[in-house]
Amino acid sequence: MASPLTVHEHHHFEKATEALKQEHRIIEKVLGAVEKLTKSPGEIPVELWGKAIDFIRNFADKCHHLKEEGLLFPALEEHGIPREGGPIGMMLFEHEEGRGYVKAMVTALSHAKQDPQAARTELFQNARAYLRLLREHIAKEDQVLFEMVDSALTPEEHKKLLKEFDEHEERELGAGIHEKYLAIAKELEGRLG
Numbered sequence: 001m002a003s004p005l006t007v008h009e010h011h012h013f014e015k016a017t018e019a020l021k022q023e024h025r026i027i028e029k030v031l032g033a034v035e036k037l038t039k040s041p042g043e044i045p046v047e048l049w050g051k052a053i054d055f056i057r058n059f060a061d062k063c064h065h066l067k068e069e070g071l072l073f074p075a076l077e078e079h080g081i082p083r084e085g086g087p088i089g090m091m092l093f094e095h096e097e098g099r100g101y102v103k104a105m106v107t108a109l110s111h112a113k114q115d116p117q118a119a120r121t122e123l124f125q126n127a128r129a130y131l132r133l134l135r136e137h138i139a140k141e142d143q144v145l146f147e148m149v150d151s152a153l154t155p156e157e158h159k160k161l162l163k164e165f166d167e168h169e170e171r172e173l174g175a176g177i178h179e180k181y182l183a184i185a186k187e188l189e190g191r192l193g
Contacts, residue, residue: 016072016153016161017146023064024138026185030055031131033188038124038131044112048191049123051184053109056102059181060134062172065095068141071164072149079152087145094137101130 013019034052037045073088083089108122153161169177 013162014155015150015158016075016165017149017158019162019165020064020068020072021142021146023059024142026182027060027064027134028138029185029189030060031134033185033192034127035131036192038127044109044116044120044123046109046112048188049105049109049112052188053102053105055181055184055188056130057106058173059177059184061095061099061102063169063177063181065098066172067165067168069095071161071168075157075161076149076152081148081152087140087148091137091141091145094133098130098133098137101126101133105130 013022030052033048034056037049037052069092073083073092076088077083081088083092104126105123108119108126111119112123
């Protein structure tokens with residue numbers, strides 16, 4: 001058995017949704033670490049927050065959410081599942097909402113040195129809102145959206161999507177990105193576990 005998440009780890013999967021679910025599990029590790037950060041008293045550990053936000057922006061958003069938006073959702077639309085008014089529209093809306101919280105977290109963190117009290121309040125509020133949003137969002141995708149995908153898509157379409165996921169990742173973020181962010185997830189979990 002290859003170590004989990006080798007370069008083309010998606011090829012272990014039969015379905016695109018399995019690859020996305022595995023990414024959800026990695027994202028949840030980091031959400032758990034962020035939750036611990038929002039409970040830590042004292043000075044803001046800027047380095048750890050920085051790593052968590054880097055993970056969220058690049059792995060959770062550019063890598064994961066953009067695969068859904070650019071590849072998965074259009075595949076569903078081809079099967080007549082509308083973008084507006086259904087689960088796809090809701091997922092897109094929540095991705096945008098999440099991006100808003102993350103931007104606010106970035107801004108707050110940049111003020112950590114000069115105004116620690118205000119930065120802390122702003123950072124923690126947005127982080128908690130993001131945690132709540134993303135945990136519910138992941139549950140909806142795992143339980144509702146991915147069920148729709150699995151019943152709509154053929155095995156061939158799943159295979160094609162998995163290949164496109166790999167290509168997307170290399171194009172957006174370069175090779176070895178999964179390994180890099182998996183290592184960050186493990187480090188955050190280890191240091192905050």
